[in-house]
Structures are given as C-alpha cells and as structure tokens.
C-alpha cells in the first residue's frame with residue numbers, strides 16, 4: 001500500500017515504529033511549517049498517513065452512524081415541515097460520510113476495507129452516537145449541540161495540512177452550520193413552549209451533557225495522538241482547547257434559555273477558563289470500545305444496510321450484468 005515510501009520497521013522494546021529518510025522528513029515538516037497543503041501524491045511519512053487514515057476513517061464512520069439516532073425520528077417528527085428538514089439533515093450526514101471516505105481513500109485504504117472494519121467493530125466512531133435519542137427533544141439537542149461541537153472541531157481542523165481532508169471539512173461545515181440553526185430553532189421552540197416541552201428539553205440536556213463533554217476526546221494529558229497530530233498540523237487545537245471553545249460559545253446560550261446544565265461546578269474562573277466536573281472517563285472508554293447503550297444496535301443496522309445494499313453496489317460497478325433484486 002505504501003509502495004513508493006522507504007519504510008523501515010523497528011521493534012523497540014515491543015513498540016513498532018517506522019524510521020523515515022531524515023532529509024525527506026525535514027522537507028515534509030518544512031512544507032507544513034510554511035502552511036503548504038500536502039496532497040495525495042506527495043511524499044509523506046508513514047505515520048502521517050496512518051494517523052490520517054485512522055482519524056478520517058473514524059470521522060467518516062461517525063457521520064454514517066450519526067445518521068441513525070436522529071434518523072429514528074424521521075417518521076415521528078412533529079409536523080410535515082420538521083419531517084422534511086430532518087430528512088434533509090440526515091441525508092446531509094450520510095453525504096458527509098461519502099466525502100470523508102473519499103478523502104481517506106486518497107491515502108490508500110479502500111472503502112470496502114473501511115466499512116468492513118466498521119461493521120466488525122475494529123474501527124471506532126464518535127462516542128455520542130452510541131446513545132439513544134429517547135424523545136424528540138433529544139433529536140433537537142443532538143442537532144444543536146452535537147453539531148455545534150462538530151463545527152468547532154471541523155472549522156479548526158479545516159485549516160490543517162492534508163488537502164483532501166481540509167476541503168471535505170470546509171464543505172461539511174457549510175451544511176453543519178445550517179443543521180445547527182435547525183437544531184437551535186427546535187430547542188428554542190421546546191424551551192419556550194409548554195411546561196411539558198420545557199421539561200422534555202431539560203431532560204434531554206441532562207442525558208446528553210456527559211456524552212457532549214466526552215465528544216472532544218480525553219483530557220490532553222491522556223490524549224495518545226494529539227502530540228504528533230498537532231506537530232503535523234492535522235489537529236489544529238487540543239481536545240481540551242476545543243472543549244473550552246465549546247463551553248465558551250454554548251454555555252451562555254444554554255443559560256439564556258434558562259435551561260440548567262447538570263454540573264453544579266461549571267463556572268468560568270477569573271482567568272477566563274471554564275471549570276467543570278470531570279465527566280466519567282470510564283464510561284467514555286466503555287462506550288468507545290463497544291460497550292455503550294446502543295453500540296450493538298448501531299453496528300447491526302449498518303450490517304443489514306451493507307448486506308441488503310450489496311446487489312446495488314454490484315450493479316453500479318458492472319452495469320452491463322443483469323441482477324435480480326432479492327426479495328425482502
């Protein structure tokens with residue numbers, strides 16, 4: 001897969017890494033320092049490629065799985081206009097996955113391999129999509145606050161070093177900004193509605209607060225990949241910096257709606273830094289490693305989609321052959 005690269009693999013006390021040609025590596029890092037974009041056919045270190053595949057692939061999976069919790073509300077959305085809007089949003093999310101799978105493919109991993117790694121449980125995807133959208137208010141909180149978190153991450157990383165990923169992120173951000181407005185509109189509607197509607201949205205916020213705090217990744221001191229990703233300008237801000245940015249932008253908006261954030265210790269200190277109760281990081285580890293409330297259900301749905309859609313993909317790849325649609 002990395003045929004053109006000179007890669008030497010060492011086993012250093014059980015840890016494998018790749019030694020690169022120092023001259024090529026220095027040139028590569030100088031390009032990044034100058035703010036140049038790295039393109040698919042350019043020389044890149046093995047580890048840069050590996051990290052990008054890991055991250056973009058996980059991101060793509062998150063978009064395709066992310067369509068599921070909100071997707072369950074399409075048939076039950078209150079009113080025709082909301083149904084249409086939600087349908088369009090969910091379609092956008094699946095489209096984001098297509099863009100991201102294409103960006104990851106430029107690095108040498110095929111879409112088929114990526115999908116197989118998703119449905120076998122080998123690849124990760126965002127923690128948040130392993131929780132259920134219990135009520136309509138949950139779908140409103142997802143569209144507002146999860147999409148807000150995603151925008152903070154994506155706007156920041158769109159300024160990064162790998163061309164195809166940055167271009168995909170830019171395009172995704174335009175659509176996500178619209179999703180955020182849609183989500184905010186739904187939350188405002190509920191928060192300014194009847195006491196029952198207010199209670200619904202408050203309960204949804206209570207359910208989603210911990211997953212949202214987890215969404216930006218483990219605290220910087222526990223982040224495994226940040227150092228190298230930030231050095232090579234793939235990640236343009238640390239996990240904690242993005243979490244702070246989210247709190248800065250959205251806590252005031254949540255308070256404005258007179259909703260209560262379920263963390264009595266949440267406050268901005270005199271240095272302008274948000275202090276909060278650490279979310280349960282053991283729960284985070286369980287959820288991202290396959291043991292969250294909906295992990296099994298989410299992967300089962302994707303498996304069915306993969307199996308039932310196989311004949312369509314085959315037909316598209318070989319349009320001259322005649323395929324018989326399998327009976328449901």
Ligand code: COA
Nearest residue numbers: 058059062125126127150214215216217223224225226288
């Ligand atoms: N959900 C699931 N897994 C997560 C996660 C999350 N919210 N945050 C971190 N992790 C995983 C990482 O993927 C990594 O696992 P791995 O080594 O098995 O691949 C592990 O936890 C350690 O975290 P860290 O070293 O901090 O990972 P990272 O430097 O890749 O940072 C993100 C995590 C999510 C900030 C980063 O990968 C990213 O920006 N991804 C692209 C955006 C994205 O995927 N958004 C999700 C949906 S819109």
